[in-house]
Amino acid sequence: MKKLKIVIIGAGVAGAILARRLARLPQVELHCLEKVEPEDHSEAGTGLNVGPNAIKALQQCDAELAAQVCAQSLPWASWRTSLSDGTVLFDLPLESVADNAGIRIRWSELYDVLRAGAQGVIQYGCEITAIAPSASDPLRSSVSWTQRGVQHRLDDIDLLVGVDGRYSATRSAFSGLPPPRHVGVAIVRTLVEDTSGGLIDDYEQWFNGPHRLLAFRVPPGHVYIAATFPIAQGEQIHEEWKTEAVMRATYAPAGGQPCAQVRWLLDAMCANLADSHWARMQESEVLFAEPQRQVMYLGDSAHGMAPTLGQGATQAIEDACCAALIIEREAAAGRLDPRGWLDLVSVARTERIRFAMELSVQATDTLLQGADPVSGAHWKTEPPFLDQLSRLFRQVALGQRVAG
Numbered sequence: 001m002k003k004l005k006i007v008i009i010g011a012g013v014a015g016a017i018l019a020r021r022l023a024r025l026p027q028v029e030l031h032c033l034e035k036v037e038p039e040d041h042s043e044a045g046t047g048l049n050v051g052p053n054a055i056k057a058l059q060q061c062d063a064e065l066a067a068q069v070c071a072q073s074l075p076w077a078s079w080r081t082s083l084s085d086g087t088v089l090f091d092l093p094l095e096s097v098a099d100n101a102g103i104r105i106r107w108s109e110l111y112d113v114l115r116a117g118a119q120g121v122i123q124y125g126c127e128i129t130a131i132a133p134s135a136s137d138p139l140r141s142s143v144s145w146t147q148r149g150v151q152h153r154l155d156d157i158d159l160l161v162g163v164d165g166r167y168s169a170t171r172s173a174f175s176g177l178p179p180p181r182h183v184g185v186a187i188v189r190t191l192v193e194d195t196s197g198g199l200i201d202d203y204e205q206w207f208n209g210p211h212r213l214l215a216f217r218v219p220p221g222h223v224y225i226a227a228t229f230p231i232a233q234g235e236q237i238h239e240e241w242k243t244e245a246v247m248r249a250t251y252a253p254a255g256g257q258p259c260a261q262v263r264w265l266l267d268a269m270c271a272n273l274a275d276s277h278w279a280r281m282q283e284s285e286v287l288f289a290e291p292q293r294q295v296m297y298l299g300d301s302a303h304g305m306a307p308t309l310g311q312g313a314t315q316a317i318e319d320a321c322c323a324a325l326i327i328e329r330e331a332a333a334g335r336l337d338p339r340g341w342l343d344l345v346s347v348a349r350t351e352r353i354r355f356a357m358e359l360s361v362q363a364t365d366t367l368l369q370g371a372d373p374v375s376g377a378h379w380k381t382e383p384p385f386l387d388q389l390s391r392l393f394r395q396v397a398l399g400q401r402v403a404g
């Protein structure tokens, strides 16, 4: 039997999950090429809240891997929103809108556990030098790379999966990177040692006008902090904003005292400003499959997502589980047709992703210039928003084949 040649570029969140599953298929010759070395910890400075929908998807696709991920994390079980003086606006148990908890985890820990799950499959330290359509067949593609000084090339790839993140070289090589749509919010993220003495635990937000602090505890012994402030669309983040005085003036209540959590968060953030990650929230147009070629995108390469509801890595996990389940099912049934797989994944995922993107932007309302956190929090306690949140967390779309 001639095997189908599949190449995965990138072993991040989506790539590592997909590589683990596809490596088990007898009909597939799999190559997974990752840029960094196994000991790379460049994402160690960030924590992630991963939504209940991702855990539900992973449990359905790969219960063993889901258990390993959960073992390295803490449960994300509630969402509390307060004013920066400590006045609670709402306190939502996620079990009221989800079938299971989400998780809180260090980004580097998530990479470690997912990559360990695909041990022996991922080739590390690969520098891609060319990605192009095959000379002999434009549906197929070829990839060249160097690994520790040695040049390699694969031709006639039946399915190329570009899971190489937001600045995807794969998507650049074929249809080009989509232009970002800025949401109008800047975000500063940092991971600090937990010296709060129990002040910070599950997912919480504190508002001073539209300026928001968000924090939660992640194992082992750290607190992840994400501070946001409004910014004009397209405006750059100025160096002079990155000072202690500006941060304190932005997040401490003007006419009153900050609550104990906000005091601790401000101290911790100001002590770590130099190591913080500064970015502007943005999203970008969805593309799961090249229209003319057998090339698939998943996760950040397929869609940029405003991070307000913690759906970036979350949807990357859903995407990977969906693609893995579809390919496994089709291959088992003898349907070795990558073009058909691409269509099935696009149909299963596009509407779902657009919904997650739209809801993430809607939930950003309280972070925009002039927003009132009290009314913004209020509508999030009412049935229309809670129904949407329940749809996001419960109705994962994994491409089940409809009978008939």
Ligand SMILES: Cc1cc2nc3c(=O)[nH]c(=O)nc-3n(C[C@H](O)[C@H](O)[C@H](O)COP(=O)(O)OP(=O)(O)OC[C@H]3O[C@@H](n4cnc5c(N)ncnc54)[C@H](O)[C@@H]3O)c2cc1C
Binding pocket: 009, 010, 011, 012, 013, 014, 015, 033, 034, 035, 036, 046, 047, 048, 049, 050, 051, 126, 127, 128, 163, 164, 165, 166, 168, 169, 189, 277, 298, 299, 300, 301, 307, 310, 311, 312, 313, 314, 315, 316
């Ligand atoms: C600071 C920060 C905080 C975040 N917080 C959250 C959160 O709380 N919750 C959440 O759900 N999401 C969060 N996200 C988003 C989330 O991290 C991403 O959406 C998620 O990692 C996307 O997964 P992915 O598999 O598409 O890409 P990635 O995880 O980025 O993986 C891409 C992989 O491809 C590799 N790669 C890149 N280029 C090449 C190349 N040319 N050749 C070979 N390999 C390559 C990379 O090394 C990497 O391993 C956050 C993002 C940031 C930046």
